[in-house]
Amino acid sequence: MEPRNCDCHDQKPDILPGPMDRRDFFKLGIGGALSLALASRMTSSLFADEKNRYDKPPVQVTPKAKSVILLWMDGGPSQMDTFDPKSGANGGTLKRIKTKIGGCDFTEPLGPLADVSDRLAVIRSLNSKEGNHQRARYLLHTGYPPTGTLKHPSTGAIVSLKKQNPDLDLPHFVSINNPSFGAGFLGVSYGPFVVQDPSRPPDNVAYAAGVDAERFDRRMKLLEKADGAFAASRGGVMTEGKDAIYEKSVKLMRSPMLKAFDIADEPDSVKKAYGIGDGVAALKEGKNPQRAAQQSDRFGAGAIMARRLVEVGVPFVEVTLGGWDTHQDNFTRVPELCGSLAPAMAALIADLEERNLLESTLVLCMGEFGRSPRINPNDGRDHFPNCFSAVMAGGGVRGGQVIGKTADDGMSVVDRPCGVPDLIATICTAMGIDHTEWFQTPVGRPIQIANKGTVIEGLLG
């Protein structure tokens, strides 16, 4: 399959309505519930007779996932020192260990994940053309390379739009430790609610000092009066949208679900299982142990928060672990990072399974690209988009398998190449979202959610 490098549709369907005014999208953004009907102007059935668009008929899958947890490995993790180890000159110094998947080794620092590998599907054949961090982050989050004007919605935003749930008081897309990517032309309502520090509840959700529930009620009543004349004379989508947002915000402030954001009452044993507090010990040798330890703790805390959010029904949570851009000292830094990733991810999978949530929660671990098989003079590895790995679990994913294969020297994909759009098509399908649906952009250019990706075969069901 050709890696896709094009941000455009390759055919403009004649049946599309005329260009949509940008303002219509504002309305969508505010209107919330309206959006489903309006934003998605097309269904795939209109293209049923279109030939050669897809190599194979769409995979028939019963969607099982209700939520996605994306563990985002920022900086580009080294596939050869994690999920796709190699021998030989490019292999590096990390020891290989067996997993429960036949013929699939991990490196030793991923021990805790090897133990749950029967739940994992390892994709070793991802590839793209984007070797620049920001461009590649954009691609992996949206399925599209960045373009000048059009801002594509991230997968989290699409899930947020498609899984609107009136019973859920919380934002539908939460990003922890990282701003992630926004909703682009879908409108900011579907963008991420950002948690900058998962060790404490998010900012501004508690009453200000000196304000209690009673005083807050009084303020809201005064606000109603202050808004009255203006709303009456200017009534319409904009002011109603403002009221709706305030209503949602107050609902959030007062929701019992808000507790999902507070990991303080998790038992110490759980925190320990996710690797919180281990950081300092594991990272003694590191360059900046304090910062790394904090990062490790925040990743563990983020993973716990993600599980709590999924428990109350948040459909998309992203948790970031940064620091994978190992141009130097790759072979000391990667084990440290694995020391943060592996226990937290393994604990998360076990935790979800124990709560009967693994079947309905797709856990996905990936970064923006891989790292070069060639080891540079600084004992590091450089950017390498030609092949990299992603790992999935739960959400209807068939565990205990490897998809795709890279050459012995790690330089190329030799079997079942997967493009980034394929990965996004697969996530959507697992969630029961039609990835072939067309969206109308503000300049009238129709695009598909997953940039013409096709579901990765054999992964689901």
Place this chain on the structure above:
Amino acid sequence: MKRSTAFTLASTVLLGTAAALLAPRSITAEPGKPGRKTPAPEVSVSEQLDRLIEQEWQKQNLQPSEMSDDAEFLRRVTLDITGQIPTAEAARAFLMSNESDKRRRKIDELLESPLYAEHWSFLWMQRLLGGTKVLQNPAAGTTARQWFREAFASNMPYKQFVNEIVGAEGDSQSNGAAAWVVSLQDSEAAGMASSATRNFLGIQIHCAQCHDSKVNDWKQKDFWGVAAFFARTRVRRIIDPETKMPTGVFEIMDLPRGEVAIPDTNPPQIIEPKYLEGGILFRPGGKPQVKEFKPKNNPDRKFLAGPADGVERRKEFAKWLTADENKWFAKAAVNWYWGHFLGAGFVEPVEDLDPNNPAAVPAAFDALVKDFRDNGYDIKRTIRIICNTRAYQLSSKPTATNAKDERFYSHGKLTHLTPDQTFYSLMGVTGIENALARGMDRDRVEQLKQRFLAGFVFLFGNDEGEAGDAFNGTIPQALLLMNNVQIQNGLKVAPATTLGKILQKYDSTEGRLDEMYLTVLGRFPTDTEKKYFASVIAKYQNSKLIYEDIYWALVNSAEFQFNH
């Protein structure tokens, strides 16, 4: 291009009609009549635009809104020109003034205020530099901000402004105009071609990057023909010779050779530089012999080099781009400015001057473009003309027939404040040091603002540092205004806060309410509002807390959060 020719013809015809309609009217303007001064040429342009727009209202059966009242006008024009709401003092003075031409004077006054340059340099940097890679470096960021600020303070002709940006030389520390090229280093020739055509020509040719466009007439060769002008431009990191570390400063280099090719063609299909309306810049003898180079660290990237030909391609492009004859250049700027002030461009989306997107009131568009071109691309003049139109000064209160009109300017706009506008407005409302007014070092204020906006923009989910129309009431925004510690402290009654000072200065409930309304909403409270809030204040025995609650309600009101 068949369609664009048809378009040109059509607009010429329309322009002709408009001129014919206008001619007798301008004669009957009776310049000599007592009590009426000869209208300044700018005023006559504003009047001309209004007549054309009024004709359109009639055609569309739209009953325009009434004129804005003084408070509505003042708040809108102050936000649009300076990026923040008027102070209570300015609002009171303006509302009390009986001068008949106070609106015109206010527009002039605001354009001469240092806040104009502050605000518009910010808007343009945001538009052209997007993410803040250049601005993050302290030295280069300061240079760029200074250059943009100076450009607007001195009212640099727009043509020169664009020429200096697109043709920039040197490095990001010594030349602020270099920031645009530097900021596009990662996307290279294609990125510069897209940004230049979109921002300065208002056309969406980047659609044709990968294949001939299906939405408009652009061919892939058109896009790469523009990209070829940037094929030789490179950006180099400057390394500190002592520490061997990158300084964060970047230098623009134009190599003597370098070509672009259509992606995924083998052998590479080289495209020569070509202006969009035809005309190949140069044609070296025969096909250039082009070799591929692959950088070591990034085997995926290819550079192509042919023979050197002595042409400074990027500079040639800048000349063509900004030429009077360029049919998009002045239009794109005027459309963007009109859109900023009126809430919708003549052509919408504002950066899509495609023949498929006909202008609303094309004769008015053409008249304003002609004025801009004929008067040396004078930005302030264009803003004065726009702000003095009746269309701009209409109330945002709709009538029975025009509530749904978003195309013909029959009512004032209703838009969210941008993060930048919110920041500055809150500074005054809370009394958090209004450092600008106190003459504090500008770069320090800039840092303060960047820090504040970083939190803000991050919160609002604008990861690309874009704001503007993307800023659109979100939950984090509402939470911030309702509960944020710093803002809440600023809304308290305390010696240093604005509210504390209001209570100190005014003894009567009425005087206090007046000043609170003037500070937050730029108007006096209505009788109903005054009566209601006075009764609440009495009920709570004049307590500090109830003033805080009312002040909080004003800040959280739609009226504060919208530009209306």
